[in-house]
Amino acid sequence: MAETKGIQIESSSAVADRVVGIDLGTTNSLVAFMEGETPVVIPGEDGLNLVPSVVAITNNGEPVIGNSARKHLIETPERAIYSVKRLMGRGVEDVQDELKYFPFRLAQSESTAGGPLRIQLGGKTFTPPEISAFILRQLKRNAERYFGAPVTKAVITVPAYFNDAQRQATKDAGRIAGLEVLRLVNEPTAASLAYGLDKKKDGIVAVYDLGGGTFDISILKLHEGIFEVIATNGDTHLGGDDIDNLLIGIALDDIAGDMTLDLRRNGEAVQAIRKAVIDAKIALSSSDSTTIQVTLPGGQAYAREITRAQFEALIEPVIQRTVGPAKQALADAALSPEQIDEVVLVGGSTRIPRVRALVKELFKRESHTELNPDEVVALGAAVQANILSGGSKATEDMLLLDVTPLSLGIEALGGVVAKIIHRNSTIPASATEHFTTGVEGQTNVAIHVLQGERELAKDCRSLARFDLKGIPPMAAGLPRIEVKLLIDANGILNVSAREQRSGREAEIEVKPTYGLTDDQVESMILDSFDHAEDDFRERQLIEARNEAENILAALEKSKKNPAWTMLSADEKQHIDDLERKLAEVKCPRDADYKQIQAATEELNKATTKLAELMMDSAVSSALHGKTMEGAGEEMGDGPTAPHPIAPAEFSKR
Amino acid sequence: MATETNIPTGNAVATEGASLCWSCNAALAGNAHFCPNCGKVQPSTPIDYFEFFSLGAAPARKLDIDLPALEREFYRLSRKLHPDVFARASTREQQWSLEKSSQLNDAYRTLKDPIARTQYLLELEGVKLEEQSSAATLVARTSGEEKKQVVPPELLEEVFELNMQLQEMRMNKEMGEDDPAIVSDLQNAKSRFETMLDDLTSELKSYWNEWDATISAPGSSESDRIRVRDKLVDLLNRRSYIRNLVRDVNQALAG
Numbered sequence: 001m002a003e004t005k006g007i008q009i010e011s012s013s014a015v016a017d018r019v020v021g022i023d024l025g026t027t028n029s030l031v032a033f034m035e036g037e038t039p040v041v042i043p044g045e046d047g048l049n050l051v052p053s054v055v056a057i058t059n060n061g062e063p064v065i066g067n068s069a070r071k072h073l074i075e076t077p078e079r080a081i082y083s084v085k086r087l088m089g090r091g092v093e094d095v096q097d098e099l100k101y102f103p104f105r106l107a108q109s110e111s112t113a114g115g116p117l118r119i120q121l122g123g124k125t126f127t128p129p130e131i132s133a134f135i136l137r138q139l140k141r142n143a144e145r146y147f148g149a150p151v152t153k154a155v156i157t158v159p160a161y162f163n164d165a166q167r168q169a170t171k172d173a174g175r176i177a178g179l180e181v182l183r184l185v186n187e188p189t190a191a192s193l194a195y196g197l198d199k200k201k202d203g204i205v206a207v208y209d210l211g212g213g214t215f216d217i218s219i220l221k222l223h224e225g226i227f228e229v230i231a232t233n234g235d236t237h238l239g240g241d242d243i244d245n246l247l248i249g250i251a252l253d254d255i256a257g258d259m260t261l262d263l264r265r266n267g268e269a270v271q272a273i274r275k276a277v278i279d280a281k282i283a284l285s286s287s288d289s290t291t292i293q294v295t296l297p298g299g300q301a302y303a304r305e306i307t308r309a310q311f312e313a314l315i316e317p318v319i320q321r322t323v324g325p326a327k328q329a330l331a332d333a334a335l336s337p338e339q340i341d342e343v344v345l346v347g348g349s350t351r352i353p354r355v356r357a358l359v360k361e362l363f364k365r366e367s368h369t370e371l372n373p374d375e376v377v378a379l380g381a382a383v384q385a386n387i388l389s390g391g392s393k394a395t396e397d398m399l400l401l402d403v404t405p406l407s408l409g410i411e412a413l414g415g416v417v418a419k420i421i422h423r424n425s426t427i428p429a430s431a432t433e434h435f436t437t438g439v440e441g442q443t444n445v446a447i448h449v450l451q452g453e454r455e456l457a458k459d460c461r462s463l464a465r466f467d468l469k470g471i472p473p474m475a476a477g478l479p480r481i482e483v484k485l486l487i488d489a490n491g492i493l494n495v496s497a498r499e500q501r502s503g504r505e506a507e508i509e510v511k512p513t514y515g516l517t518d519d520q521v522e523s524m525i526l527d528s529f530d531h532a533e534d535d536f537r538e539r540q541l542i543e544a545r546n547e548a549e550n551i552l553a554a555l556e557k558s559k560k561n562p563a564w565t566m567l568s569a570d571e572k573q574h575i576d577d578l579e580r581k582l583a584e585v586k587c588p589r590d591a592d593y594k595q596i597q598a599a600t601e602e603l604n605k606a607t608t609k610l611a612e613l614m615m616d617s618a619v620s621s622a623l624h625g626k627t628m629e630g631a632g633e634e635m636g637d638g639p640t641a642p643h644p645i646a647p648a649e650f651s652k653r
Numbered sequence: 654m655a656t657e658t659n660i661p662t663g664n665a666v667a668t669e670g671a672s673l674c675w676s677c678n679a680a681l682a683g684n685a686h687f688c689p690n691c692g693k694v695q696p697s698t699p700i701d702y703f704e705f706f707s708l709g710a711a712p713a714r715k716l717d718i719d720l721p722a723l724e725r726e727f728y729r730l731s732r733k734l735h736p737d738v739f740a741r742a743s744t745r746e747q748q749w750s751l752e753k754s755s756q757l758n759d760a761y762r763t764l765k766d767p768i769a770r771t772q773y774l775l776e777l778e779g780v781k782l783e784e785q786s787s788a789a790t791l792v793a794r795t796s797g798e799e800k801k802q803v804v805p806p807e808l809l810e811e812v813f814e815l816n817m818q819l820q821e822m823r824m825n826k827e828m829g830e831d832d833p834a835i836v837s838d839l840q841n842a843k844s845r846f847e848t849m850l851d852d853l854t855s856e857l858k859s860y861w862n863e864w865d866a867t868i869s870a871p872g873s874s875e876s877d878r879i880r881v882r883d884k885l886v887d888l889l890n891r892r893s894y895i896r897n898l899v900r901d902v903n904q905a906l907a908g
Contacts, residue, residue, distance in 0.1 A: 182740055226728055388740035399732055425762060428736065428755035486755055489736045 019153040019182060019389045020143050021381025023190075024132060024170065026085040026239060027212030027348065029053050030378035031139040031154075037394035039194060039382035041375050042146045044138075050374060051142070055134045056080035057122035065138040074275070077267035078105065079122045083241055086213050087117055087128040088173075089166030098237075116516055129173040129516060136177035145539065154179045155385040157377050159214040160186035161234030161325075161405045163451050164463045164493050171492065172521045182388050184490040187211070188218035189402050190380030191346040192227055194371055197383055197394060203341035204230075206329075208359050208367070209377075210322060211347035213239040217326045219333045219340070225397030231332035231424045232405050233325035240281075240349040242318045247277035247306075250314075251292060255302055268297050284311050285351045312354045319355055326362050332424050343367040348374055401426050404487050411448035411457040421487060423453065430486040441473040445481060449493065466495060472502045537593065544596040548586045551600055555579060555607065563613035571609065578603040686734065686753060694734065696745075697752035701777055702760035713868045714774055716861035718764060727761045768892070771857060771885055780886055782893075805891045815842055815898065822905045836906065843902045846895050853892045860885050 028050040041049040056072030072080040107118035107125040118125040174181035188207035209216040216234035263269040276294035283290040289307040409417035420431035445468040452460030480500040582599040679690035703714040739750040
């Protein structure tokens, strides 16, 4: 629709290239973009900024995302999933602990042991990136609805402490959703960008980010627009979910004890309790006591009073787990708490008063909470998206220099890890290693790359095994294979290799330990694109019809305005003709949205003079000379707002 | 010296490095990151960290670096080379930006740290330093090889005593016993070693000046260079030996 409308034609080329910023959270996800010089969150169809990271598959096999998926969590928990971020880039053996608390139903692993996880949802199975892609596609849709144009490029945030596999999985999710992921940005760093845009002040900043499922701490040096991360640390399995699970545990124990009812295996009941304890947790941030209340399936009521003091004692072990990483980050930055100039709080869990008190103990100062902790990461992602699309006045001097959170190493003799890129190295970072053969005529060399701080390979995270193939047969120890490992600005590993004596590029076969292969991602993309096309066309038709209805309704009203009588008979006739034409093209079931848009646009143009006359008399002379569309833009209306031809509706807004 | 290393001399780099801009064909000076004419980023070349920051090419690499100036140059080049700046550029320019900015970050990380910088320079000079990282120790242990570790003679007595204490500490731990005397001995040893580390770093810095003098002084000979180089090697080896002792003590105290 953008390409057919007067005032929007000029902006449509910029719109086509619009890069959005996405916070793909454990609990909630958001999409934002830079409107002029300010980052803003794009609301969903329901008008809400937060899209709950919940996906459900209906009986018809259709995916439902966000708020509308939430009711499925309680009604048909076997068809719904939340907190899938916890499973991104993880293997079956990693998630055994999660399965105790989360109703994830893993599909029985196929012959490909060690491959990506598969989750059973309704009758189908999905990998975590595919489920995340459903959420991303919903955000993409929300943005497209907002802009009235396709969105294909995005910056997506990830926890700073995400490892290579988790980052790759997030990037794969973007691709599956039909988004070109221009950059993965670390969440605390993104938050600092949003604050930095606001404050424009140099100094050392600590960002404490406790979200639904992950904890990050980052320490940055701000210097003339450069945001240089000095150290980062965290725990990718620590957050509000853990607090919820403690409360759920208490409720389940109560119920088992008092009512002799074991609901542990009852997904429906556990979800109902989960919702109740989250309400209680939120209430305890502002009041001293509350009651966990839930009506159990079967009609029995459960209620338990909990005081803030009890709550704080309960969660203390969870939030104490943030202390170690915070102190390690300070030590790695070689800074004392006194040297930190500002502390920024991010993530919903930092609303808990006890968490704020702990942060104050850690850094010996009050924290910044001016920006909404649920939105600040998405706003920062929008800032980075703006920088990548060429920048604006607000961002022209801004540059982000981030680090890799974990050391990269290669397995050496005896299962020992030789570290080649240390944690907290500024990225992009690279290291070159040389390998040779041990046997005469050997043509393959296997290399095992790991990530982590421990000494032994078995204690580190296996990233991938590389097979260097096609080494020219030579005496043992003679080939000299140079392997270059490069961590890019997304924190993702790239590998290239060359046999130096023959100068031949060695062929590398990468076996990601947990991720999807390129072919797998490719097939998933095709699946989703088929749908995306249909979805987009259908949405365009609905929106074009809405626009048409709006202008027709507005025109009906304006005919009663004195301005109508000021038009010539020809002008009135012309408008009436176009009105009839639009009414005709919008009706058929298989109507073409482009035809509707064109007819709407024609009518819009023909009524320009009428709108001007009306505005002259009714609103103000300031709008003089603008088309009605332009006047609408100026009044700050989104593309789905009522057509501006109706001045009465302006004054009401 | 030049015969012992395969790093090209300054002259060789200058002639080989003379090339043309890929975009506008203007002549490029040495290892220019950008074309002086059209400003486009140039392909990355395998140059060493000193050259990357225009801090002199072999054999004239200086060790005494102005750190605030290095940081300013790092920020200046980051603004021009970082992949964010090339998000809308051609694929090959994006690739060069990625390679160059990783070179920039690797170089800055190495040069800003006095020990890493000296170690790097010595490696460029063809010296193989003793590998004394904990990983190397573990490799040696698992492969059953005795690691070549030369105890600095003046430390022989102290190291002998320390090893006794460490052993006692470990035995106490296994028995679940606590001996405050040993803990305090170890803490004293640790602070003594840490002072030695600081002293060695200062000594190292004084040899930087001598090294830099062999570059600029017209009368300095190859033998001067080798003498200073060997002194630097000795200091680094001693330093890394003591650092390992501190690490062992820390592990014993923490474990």
